[in-house]
Amino acid sequence: MVERNYDKSLWIKTTGIREWKDRSIHYNRCESTPYMALKELFKRYKLNKTDRLVDFGCGRGRVAFYVHNRFKIPVTGVEVHDTTFDEVLNNKASYRHRFQDIAAPIRFEYGLAEHYEIEPMDNKFYFFNPFSIKIFKKVVGNILHSVKRNRRTVDIILYYPMPEYKLYLKKSTSFKLINKIRVPEASDSREKFLIYRLKDLNMA
């Protein structure tokens, strides 16, 4: 009920779970980050007007709409499931009809996250368990490549983090864990956000 009320306030529909028909071992099901968790995250982690967020495996777009509406920054969602992508486009039409006044773009790309070409200004990367560690490594590789070409500080935000993602970031990359945000009254200890940062050392 709470979830539906939040959806209503954004003029979108993002509730429900959708499994893949063919049970892909690499691509995970569609399920939105709970609004309560998002509220908690952004109580303690603020975005600035120069930030740009990408949600890899954006599902029906809840995180993208929430962030765009709250911080008025450019947001991109990438999604590969056909039906889910149709839903996110319907949500965008309805959301934009209501919130025409927000100048920042909100974009959705149909396709594989591992094929998304990272824009030079993208700097906040959100993951709610979208895919296997194999795909995650490819996406993080793309982020690192982009940072090499266009130096900047970037953050990776993990919700409900998979142990393999954590291990990989810790052991095989220079990303540092900078924040851990628990969701109050969560029944499951994995209901938390981990924020990793790769700092541009040339920046003050």
Ligand SMILES: C[S@@+](CC[C@H](N)C(=O)[O-])C[C@H]1O[C@@H](n2cnc3c(N)ncnc32)[C@H](O)[C@@H]1O
């Ligand atoms: C757990 S949902 C997360 C939804 C959204 N990020 C949120 O937090 O509300 C994961 C989504 O990732 C999508 N997905 C899985 N593998 C993908 C891939 N390789 N490229 C793009 N999307 C993918 C799934 O179809 C699903 O909609």
